[in-house]
Amino acid sequence: MAQKVLIKGNEAIGEAAIMAGCRHFFGYPITPQNEVAEYISKRMPEAGGCFLQAESELAAINMVYGAAGAGARVMTSSSSPGISLMQEGISYIAASELPCLIVNVMRGGPGLGGIQPSQADYFQATKGGGHGDYRLVVLAPSTIQEMIDLIVEGFDIADQYRNPVMILADGMLGQMMEPVVLEPKKRIERQLPAKDWATTGCDGSRPRNVINSLFMIPEQLEQRNLILIDKYKRIEQNEVQYQSIDIEGSDVVLVAYGTMARIARTVAKKAKELGISVGILRPITLWPFPYDAVAAIGDMPNVKAVFSIEMSAGQMVEDIKLGINGKKPVYFYGRTGGMIPSPNEILDYICDVLEVR
Amino acid sequence: MSIIFERPRSLTDKPFHYCPGCTHGLVHRLVAEVIDELDIQANTIGVEPVGCAVSAHDYFDIDMQEAAHGRAPAVATGIKRVWPDKVVFTYQGDGDLASIGMAEIVHAAARGERITTIFINNAIFGMTGGQMAPTSLLGQVTTTSPHGRDAGSAGYPIRVSELLATLQGAAYVARVSVHDVKNIARAKRSIKKAFTTQIEDKGFSIVEVLSTCPINWGMTPADSLKWLQDNMIPYYPLGELKVDGEGVINR
Amino acid sequence: MGTVTERDDEMIHIVFFEDICKGCGLCTSVCPEGIVSINKDRINASGYNPAGVTDETKCTGCAFCARICPDIAIRIEKVS
Numbered sequence: 001m002a003q004k005v006l007i008k009g010n011e012a013i014g015e016a017a018i019m020a021g022c023r024h025f026f027g028y029p030i031t032p033q034n035e036v037a038e039y040i041s042k043r044m045p046e047a048g049g050c051f052l053q054a055e056s057e058l059a060a061i062n063m064v065y066g067a068a069g070a071g072a073r074v075m076t077s078s079s080s081p082g083i084s085l086m087q088e089g090i091s092y093i094a095a096s097e098l099p100c101l102i103v104n105v106m107r108g109g110p111g112l113g114g115i116q117p118s119q120a121d122y123f124q125a126t127k128g129g130g131h132g133d134y135r136l137v138v139l140a141p142s143t144i145q146e147m148i149d150l151i152v153e154g155f156d157i158a159d160q161y162r163n164p165v166m167i168l169a170d171g172m173l174g175q176m177m178e179p180v181v182l183e184p185k186k187r188i189e190r191q192l193p194a195k196d197w198a199t200t201g202c203d204g205s206r207p208r209n210v211i212n213s214l215f216m217i218p219e220q221l222e223q224r225n226l227i228l229i230d231k232y233k234r235i236e237q238n239e240v241q242y243q244s245i246d247i248e249g250s251d252v253v254l255v256a257y258g259t260m261a262r263i264a265r266t267v268a269k270k271a272k273e274l275g276i277s278v279g280i281l282r283p284i285t286l287w288p289f290p291y292d293a294v295a296a297i298g299d300m301p302n303v304k305a306v307f308s309i310e311m312s313a314g315q316m317v318e319d320i321k322l323g324i325n326g327k328k329p330v331y332f333y334g335r336t337g338g339m340i341p342s343p344n345e346i347l348d349y350i351c352d353v354l355e356v357r
Numbered sequence: 358m359s360i361i362f363e364r365p366r367s368l369t370d371k372p373f374h375y376c377p378g379c380t381h382g383l384v385h386r387l388v389a390e391v392i393d394e395l396d397i398q399a400n401t402i403g404v405e406p407v408g409c410a411v412s413a414h415d416y417f418d419i420d421m422q423e424a425a426h427g428r429a430p431a432v433a434t435g436i437k438r439v440w441p442d443k444v445v446f447t448y449q450g451d452g453d454l455a456s457i458g459m460a461e462i463v464h465a466a467a468r469g470e471r472i473t474t475i476f477i478n479n480a481i482f483g484m485t486g487g488q489m490a491p492t493s494l495l496g497q498v499t500t501t502s503p504h505g506r507d508a509g510s511a512g513y514p515i516r517v518s519e520l521l522a523t524l525q526g527a528a529y530v531a532r533v534s535v536h537d538v539k540n541i542a543r544a545k546r547s548i549k550k551a552f553t554t555q556i557e558d559k560g561f562s563i564v565e566v567l568s569t570c571p572i573n574w575g576m577t578p579a580d581s582l583k584w585l586q587d588n589m590i591p592y593y594p595l596g597e598l599k600v601d602g603e604g605v606i607n608r
Numbered sequence: 609m610g611t612v613t614e615r616d617d618e619m620i621h622i623v624f625f626e627d628i629c630k631g632c633g634l635c636t637s638v639c640p641e642g643i644v645s646i647n648k649d650r651i652n653a654s655g656y657n658p659a660g661v662t663d664e665t666k667c668t669g670c671a672f673c674a675r676i677c678p679d680i681a682i683r684i685e686k687v688s
Contacts, residue, residue: 024438050438054431055464062428062461066404066435069422074435092425199420199436201443203399210414212423214407361620361684362674373679377656378632382678538638538672571632578632578678 004179009144009169010035012180013103014043016151017075019184022101023049024074026063028056028082031115032171033105036077057082061089061102068098069211071198073155077103079171080113080121084129090164091130095213095224097197097231099158101151102136103167105174106311108338116338117171117259122315125168126287133225135232137165137239138286140257144178150284152184157239159192161231168286170311172259172340187241241284242293250279252350253297255320256309257283259340264309266343267350274347276356279303286316294323303328305353309346310334329353365389367398369418378578380535380568381409381477385416387535387545388448388475391552392419401444402436404429406453409483413448427458430465433472444555446473452482455491455517462521462563469526469560473551476517479568480589487573491515494592499573514592518565522598528560530599534567534590536582547597559601567593620667621685624660629681631656635673641666644673 007015013036017025025044027037037053044051054060060076067074078086083104093100106121108114123129125138137157141147147169154165202208215221243261246268247253256264261282268278281297283290297303306328308317317332324330333349335341350356364370367389373382392398398419405413407426414421424432429447437445454462454476465472481499482488489499489506492514496505506514522530529551533544544566551562567589569581576584598604629652635644636659647660659681661667667684674682 024435026435052434052438054434055460059428059431059434059461059464062425062431063435063438065424065428066422066432067439068435069432070402070436070439072439074439088425089428096423199402199422200440201400201402202420208414208418209420210423211421212414214411214423358688359686361669361686362671363683364680368680372628375678377630378634378678380678382680383676386680535676538675541675578634579637582634 002181002183005182006177006179007144008035008175008177009147010105010174011039012144012148013077013151013167014039015182016148017101018043018047018049019182020073020152020155022073022075022155023047024067024072025049025051025076026054026060026067026074027076028054028060028078030079030082032107033077033079033103033174035174036103057085058089061086061093064100065089065093065096065098068093068100069096069199071195071200075101075103077105079105079107080109080118083121083124087130090136091132091134092213093164094134094136094228095132096211097162098164098211099162100164101154101158101167102164103169106168106170108336114338115171117340118311118336118338119170119258119260120312120315120336121168122286122310122312125166126289134228135287137161137163137235138168139165140168140284140286141173142258142261142282144173144176145180147173148180148182149185149187153187156190156192160190161235163231163235168258170259236288239285240288240290242290243282243284244293245280245282246277247279247281247297247300249302250277251302252276252305252307252354253279253281253303254307254309255281255283255294255316257286257316260309260311263341263343263346267346270343270347271350274351274356276350276354289319291319291323294320295325298324298327306330307350308332309341311340312336365393367392367418368416371415373416375409376572378569378571378581379409383535383541384475384477384566384568385413387541387548388446389417390545391549394549395552395556397444401446402440404433404436404445404447406447406449408450408453410448410450410477411484427453427456428461429453429458430461430470430472430474434465434470437470437472441471444552446475446552448475449477450483451476451478451480451490451492455515463524466521466524466527466561466563469528471555471558472561473555474563475548476563476565477568478517478565478593479570480514481570481573483570483573492517494588516593518563518598521563522604525602526561527563527599528602529554529562530604531597532565532567532593532595534585534595536567536585550600618686618688620664620669621687622661622664622667623683623685624658625681625683626650626652626658628679629656629658630654630679631658632678633659634676634678635659635682638672638676640670640672641668643667
């Protein structure tokens with residue numbers, strides 16, 4: 001059995017990137033994910049790669065654009081306000097079909113916000129925080145081991161579809177330590193296409209490569225959009241990931257991701273003691289969102305209500321309502337500002353809704 | 358039959374779309390001639406700005422990337438860090454470099470990034486129709502300084518070359534002009550020195566090229582060159598501010 | 609008095625690519641021999657009056673016109 005190591009989430013992010021063959025990282029300090037860049041600044045040179053602290057997140061994401069366009073496996077990491085600064089660059093990366101990995105260790109917002117964990121960037125990540133019709137594949141780990149595995153898989157997904165991939169973690173996952181196995185655990189082997197489109201210097205043995213996204217002629221820009229739309233359909237068909245726990249025969253279902261999914265399991269244990277059976281649906285891909293799995297809950301006669309539990313003012317709840325499509329009542333419980341809902345307060349809310357005492 | 362003057366190999370055959378008399382095309386040619394003479398066409402990767410030269414990839418017959426407005430030095434940094442032995446250059450206008458992209462160019466220079474920047478200073482925003490740029494001269498009438506640039510509200514034109522020359526990472530900094538044939542030859546020499554500075558791994562290199570924008574200046578092409586000579590050169594003195602890292606402010 | 613090198617066996621041939629010339633006139637302002645001018649009675653596909661050389665035999669091959677042309681619309685050869 002592979003040897004377990006106790007490691008901090010943020011450092012695991014750095015190690016996972018190197019394990020995945022990422023040899024270029026551009027970042028900028030921002031709490032609560034400073035250790036990602038600190039760790040990589042030590043490890044990347046050892047791995048023969050390039051670490052560069054940019055002058056801003058805005059510069060960093062454009063360095064990612066350049067390196068990705070040059071054919072490298074490249075990553076950046078930041079937290080909420082920094083990710084906001086990157087939105088324009090992310091839209092360009094998606095528009096130019098460039099693969100890269102973007103880690104968002106979410107913190108309380110809006111504005112300068114705070115440094116405690118949050119999930120209030122869900123909309124930004126899954127609905128597009130930048131301009132234009134584009135999508136990021138958004139992966140939401142709930143343990144440090146899963147974060148490692150999703151980073152390794154995220155690079156493959158990015159290369160397979162030539163699309164940016166975001167790891168949506170939070171300050172808790174970044175700051176806590178857990179025993180993990182530092183070995184790439186690939187869910188599936190993927191066929192990764194060659195990067196013959198990259199700007200590597202053209203010696204005439206191939207046509208010139210141009211990485212761009214400006215099309216003054218609308219028909220051409222529409223063509224680029226149609227290519228993206230087709231890609232996003234394929235991703236929606238092939239890349240949905242979620243975990244369902246005891247949903248069959250449950251009275252209520254909690255839908256929660258990341259840190260909140262861990263808290264939901266405690267809620268389920270406590271609810272059992274009150275005679276309420278609670279199932280959990282944990283989306284792992286926030287985009288493509290597991291609408292079908294949510295819709296299936298809507299068709300379960302035993303389920304009285306669905307709850308979305310988030311560290312936000314309520315964002316994923318909207319996607320749950322889309323999936324449930326009116327077949328069941330959908331409720332939301334959340335805390336903001338970096339406050340983390342406790343199992344008891346969630347359970348109290350569920351009991352109030354079910355009028356159970 | 359021998360050739361005295363012809364189109365450089367590193368350019369495609371596509372005619373320039375630039376306005377009549379605009380010196381963008383001329384500077385494109387100088388860069389391409391330098392790429393030919395250094396025989397680096399197969400090794401050069403360009404980064405184009407947002408501005409009139411946003412589709413420079415139609416003209417340079419090399420691999421290119423289009424950067425977001427002002428971010429070309431960051432994009433070029435990303436490319437150079439992936440391919441350190443390739444020649445990477447950015448081609449930027451004054452809005453792109455000295456306005457929205459000032460932080461990126463300053464930090465690329467401060468890092469001594471081994472890239473070369475061709476900075477077209479025509480004292481105006483061209484592509485968007487003639488607005489005031491950070492390099493617009495005091496009193497210069499533009500669509501956003503209709504009564505002439507007034508320092509009281511819009512501050513002073515920025516001398517980018519002097520600013521960057523103070524940075525230790527900047528190994529070659531020169532300001533040139535293309536207002537006459539003699540200066541065109543000098544401009545080409547500086548562009549070649551800038552690319553050579555990169556190839557010899559000495560640090561960051563930039564050539565600021567005083568250029569014209571006849572259509573938005575509202576002058577004929579010939580008058581524009583005259584206006585450049587009479588008005589821009591006094592404020593933006595020509596010359597090599599730094600060679601091999603030595604110059605205005607020594608190490 | 610400098611001697612003029614005899615070049616009876618060689619001649620400068622200037623090619624003006626009329627269809628990409630935009631009639632900006634910069635070439636006409638730099639020709640030391642004054643033999644480059646805008647051709648008012650010719651018009652190209654874009655509607656510009658292209659530049660041209662009036663008396664090619666006077667051309668010294670200095671290429672000033674070509675060097676200042678923003679559109680590379682001039683090509684200069686030495687033909688024997």
